[in-house]
Structure formats: structure tokens, C-alpha cells
Amino acid sequence: MITRPTTDQILRECSRQLSDTVLPEVQSEHARVTVQMLEHVLRNAAIRCAHEIAWMRDETDAMESYARDVTAALPDRGTETARALAALDAAPRDSLQLEDVVDTYGRAGEALSCALEAAVAASHAELSGRATELLARRNEHELEINDNWVMIGR
């Protein structure tokens, strides 16, 4: 398997070609906006493919740990979280195939969602605070993928 140039390098080059070679030749304003959007989508994809598996695995561990703490601290509100954690236990966690990592990440996300809803509804300051820290970390990764995004075409 050819691995170098890496996938993100290839996508970045496609993006650059669109921007430097194709876009100057496009006259229609409608088509220009489309090309500009595609150029950015390729940059998004380049960053994602370089990091997403590592990011998802890191976040999964943190989300699971939080959800287990919530079920321990708020047992009366923990039914949904416990159900979500059981689903996470059954996830294909050892596989590095992208679809399996995405599946596991989604289940951990559901456990986090159930847990943070319980924490907010219970006005539990410490657990609510930890939830927002996890969400902020998740958002940092999303924003890194964005790569200085600005709205085009308006």
C-alpha cells in the first residue's frame, strides 16, 4: 500500500489545485462559490482523516469515565445512562476500522448525553461542570477540522 504522500497530503493538494488552477478559470459566480466550498471541504477532510481515529478513541475513554461517575453519584437518575453504558460495553472497541471506531464513539456519546442530562436536571454543579469540559474538548477537535472556516457566498 502506498502511504506517502499521506491521505491528508493528497486531499490538501486537491484543494490547492481547485483554488489555484480551477477557480481562476471559472466565470459563473454560482460555480465559483461551489468551487470555493469544495476547496474548503477538502481541507476539512484532510484534517479529519489525519486525526479522527486518535481523537475519537481519546474522547471515548473520557466520556465513558464521566458517564460511570454520574451513574455512581446519581443512581436515581442513572437508568438511561446505565443502558447507554451497556450498549458501549458491547461496542467493537478493539477494532481500528473507521466504521467500528465511529460506532464506539457514537455509543460513548450517547452515554455522555444521558449522563449530562441527568447532571443538569439534578443541578449537580461538579458533574455539570465536568460535562461542559468534555464538550469543550470535543468542540476543540471540531474547530480544528474547520480550519479557519468563514461563510462563503453570502
Added chain:
Amino acid sequence: MKDVVTMPDRLASFLSESDGRKATVEGYQLLTGGYSRVMAKADIRWDDGLVESIVLRGDPPPDEAMLDTDRDIEWDVLRALTALGDVPMPAARYYDATAEHLGTKCIVLDCAPGPTLQSLVAGAVDPMAYRDRLVDAMASVHAVDVGPLPPTLTRPPTWDGYLDRTNALWAGTERLLAEADPAMRYVGAWLDANRPPPMDLVLCHGDFQASNILVDPDESFQVIDWEYAHVGDPREDLGWYVLYSKSSPPSLYDPDPEAFLARYRERTGADELSVNQATVGYFSVVSIVKVFSQIVLAAKAMHEGTAASVLTMYNLNVVAVGHMNMLGACAELAEPLAALRQAAAPLTEVLS
């Protein structure tokens, strides 16, 4: 609608049949800027000699649809607002409700001649010179008598019921997605736990921002793109403007929020306990759900192979920015909203 070769003839035929006069289409071009609908501008010559431009606003092809709103409802609302006569908007003229003529359900409106307010403020030396007119335009939308508007525009029976339903959209939509979105679930829970003092429900535009205002040569404003119009809390439009203008600057709110809100209160009679930076911030978060939901549902549709477009992929970036703004707002607003609830409590007790 996108076929610029065949559309002039189809449009001429449709206009002639709808209006009674014979129309000739002398120019037809697609417009950029409409993120949810296919937009086009056409130059028309009528057989009585009148020459004018019109705008077409139609549904995109089903596999490219990203934001799903109902053209029938939009036409009902636009027609009723046009009939009122004093709403600052281009008049709604004709509607191809069956897609038989124009290939897609399509609303035909007057073409306001001016540029968008967004293009003016973006290039202005002093964008704040436009602030009061922007606020006044919003106030005029909120002053519309909803009585004559069509029954398809739902009237929530109570403010609490309206907010229950609006806040439930966060978790309700999230459960439809192809993956968990814990930020959406957090926001829904947070909004429920941090309600501001209530206000009377009014007509909300639903996407009030500078790109949806056209400025006529006489400097008057025309509000366009009413597809999200609904009856709701007026602070939704304030909140949406505040939020949207951050990602599409310059904001006419951020440099002096108190002056912006004072103008709004002066024009509407709202009190300071109801309309202030904290409540507007709360509704910035509330107001985002409809558009945000459409974006993430479009991502789900793309994942499932039922729809895809460049815009869907591009707008995944909006999701990240939306998460950031929502979470930031929740963190900033909890304390001031709690203080407002405390201040409003004696009044609520008296009223009850």
C-alpha cells in the same frame, strides 16, 4: 429552475397564465446567496409595455435539499403579509404550487432593486449608521397583527408551552441523527433549567439577519426570506441576529448592545426585565435550533444516501461553530438569568 436555457420560456408561459397579460422573459440568471432555496432573477416585459424584474424562489431538487421548509406555508404567509400592505418586504406575486410550470414549487416575488444590508455594512466606513434602521425593521415585523395571518402559522397557546416545545426540539432532533450529539442534548437540558421571564408571543421572522434585508435606493429596508416565519417570543429574532452577525460580521449589536436593545425597547414598549443582554443571549441559543437541526439532519441524510450536496458538506463547519457558540452562551448566561428570575419573582407572585 436551474436550467437557464429552458426556464425563460417556461417562466413566460407561467406568468402569462397567472397574470392574464402576456409576458416575455428577456433575462434569466441564477442568484447566489440563498443557502436553502434555489433563487433566480428574471427580467420581464409585459405586453402592456411594463418592464420589471422579479425573483423566483423555489425548492432545490430533492437530493440536494438541505434545509427543509414548506413552500406552501411560506406562500400562505407571504401572501397574507403582502395583503397587509405595511410590512417592509417585496410583494409576493405568484406561486407554482404544483411545480407543473417551473419544475419545482416556486414563489415569484417583486425584485427589490437594492443590495443586501450585509454587503453595505461589510463595506461601510461606519456600519453602525445602519443600526437603528435594522432595529426598527425588526420591531416592525414584531408589530405585525398575527390575526389575519393564515392558520397554517401555528399559534402556541401559552409562552411556557411554546418554550417547552421549542426546547424539546434539541433532544428530539438529536435522537433522529445518525450519531450522538451531546452538545445538543446539553443545550436542551440547560435551556429548560434556565428559563427567562416570559413575553407576549408575536410574529417572528425566524432568520432575521443583514443578508435577509435589502436596502432600496431611498434607503428603506425590505425584509426577505420568510421561510422560518412563526409565532414565537420576539427575543428569538434578537437572539438570532446577535448570533448570526458574529459569524457574518460586522455585528451592529456587539459594539453597543445596550444602545441596540434600548432602541428595540423604545420601538416596541418592551421592558428592561424582559429585553436585556441575558435574555437575548438565552434566545440566541433557543433560536438556533431550527436551522441547526436542518443542518445536522442533512448530514444524516447524506450518511444514509438519501440526499447530498456541496452545501451539506460545507455546512458541517457550521455545526462546530454552532456548538462553540451554544456552549459559550450557556456558560456566560447562567448567573445573569438566575438574577433575572429572582428579580422577576415578586412580580410573578403579584400577578398570580
